[in-house]
Amino acid sequence: MKILVAPNAFKEALSAKEAGEAIKGGLLRALPNSDIVVLPIADGGDGTIEVLVEATNGEFIEKEVTGPLGERVVAKFGILGDGETAVIEMARSSGLALVPREKRNPAITTTYGVGELIxxxxxxxxxxxxxxxxGSATNDGGAGMAQALGAKLLDKDGNELPFGGLALKDLASIDISNFHPLAKECEVIVMADVKNPLCGPEGASYVYGPQKGGTKELIEELDRALFNFAQVIKRDLGKDILNLPGAGAAGGLGGGLVAFLNARLRPGIDVVLEILNIEERLKGVDIVISGEGKIDGQTIFGKGPAGIAKKAKEKAIPVILLGGAVDEDADILRKEGLVDALFSITRGPITLEESIRQTREQLEWISYQIGGLVKALTS
Known part of the structure; x- marks a missing residue:
């Protein structure tokens, strides 16, 4: 029997690779003669760099760049094994986790570090x-990213704007005459699953601004500032990003990447699975096991486990998902025919902190039980 173990990371507990090895360990206790293949996956979020670099025998690059508050931070990105594809996670340079809670302020945070990585x-x-x-800390529409690549964002007096989303209210013109020349020769793909437009009630500021430290009054100002940004972009760059689905991702960075780098927005899991050559990996597989820290009703919307499940089901391969927690609304995955069984790895009453500490042991245990069931049903 051949089993493909393809988990996402279990957040704050195990990387995708570590989770895969734990699941494999449990399965082999029950099915010692089975072919267990571990294929760590990601969906464009945390851990995507590691998954893709390690899968393609690429290399990691560390670079000191500008952090979200203008401080210097060391951020990692990857060059894949083909030597021509780079993978960047904006959270490594401009993420919310880099900003202490008391200093979170989407009026001033910048994506300049993302531009430096690009x-x-x-x-x-x-x-x-x-x-x-x-995981962004920003609401600047990718303005900082563009500035790092040579764009000049100017007010009515011809002065360059400072960092931050609020400054965009004063934007009068955009000068890209000194934009990085290599950008024209590069294809940029944004791994984004959200469909939020740039502005309005479902836009970047209103939906994501509060978790970044925005007050009600500030969020209204930021929304107006992004609207002005979109208007100037349309006039000076000829790109209409205002209502583009996904433009509001990461505080508008999705829209900024489209406007300045002609990027395409694609579901992250689709991009990752293509690079992992999933069609080939599924050949001869009898069961697929995936999972992540939490499986719920949102998992079906572009999350890694749902993505791998969809590919497996196209080939009529049974799918099992494991979660640190499995909510009742996760049953939509079964109703939609993506999953055959859902298992919570948690045994008995336990605190979240204890569950995180015990993730490896719990994954091994539930996988051992699943292996025993498979053995009983196939022997």
Missing amino acids: RSALERGAKRILVGIG
Whole structure:
């Protein structure tokens, strides 16, 4: 029997690779003669760099860049094994986790560091750049990213704007005459699952601004500032990003990447599975096991486990999902025919902290039980 173990990371507990090895360990206790293949996956969020670099025998690059508050931070990105594809996670340079809770302020946070990472990738010969945009601290529409690549964002007096989303209310013109020349030769793919437009009640500021420290009054100002940004972009760059689905991702970075780098927005899991050559990996597989920290009703919307399940079901392969927690609304995955069984790995009453500490042991245990069931049903 051949089993493909393809988990996402279990957040705050195990990387995708570590989770895969734990599941494999449990399965082999019950099915010692089975072919258990571990294929760590990601969906454009945290851990995507590691999954893709390790799968393609690429290399990790560390670079000191500008953090969300203008401080210096060391951020990692990857060059895949083909030597021409770079993978960047915006959270490594401009993420919410880099900003202490008491200092969170989407009026001033910047994506400048993202632009510095893109510039570094371009100058290393990247012809394709994949950008994961989850976990942002910013609401600047990708303005800082564009500035790092040479764009000049000017007020009515011809002065360059300072960092931050609120400054965009004063934007009068955009000058890209000194934009990085290598950008024209590079394909940029944004790994984004959200469909939020740039502005309005479902836009970047209103939906994501509060978790970044925005007050009601500030969010209204930021929304107006992004609206002005979109208007100037349309006039000066000829790109209409205002109502583009996904433009509001990462505080508008999705829209900014489209406007300045002609990027395409794609579901992250689709991009990752293509690179992992999933069609080939599924050949001869009898069961697929995936999972992540939480399986719920949102998992079906572009999350890694749902993505791998969809591919498996196209080939009529049974799918089992494991979660640190499995909510009742996760049953939509079964109703939609994506999953055959859902298992919570948690045994008995337990605190979240204890569950996180025990994730490896719990994964091994539930996998051992699943292996025993498979053995009983197939022997």
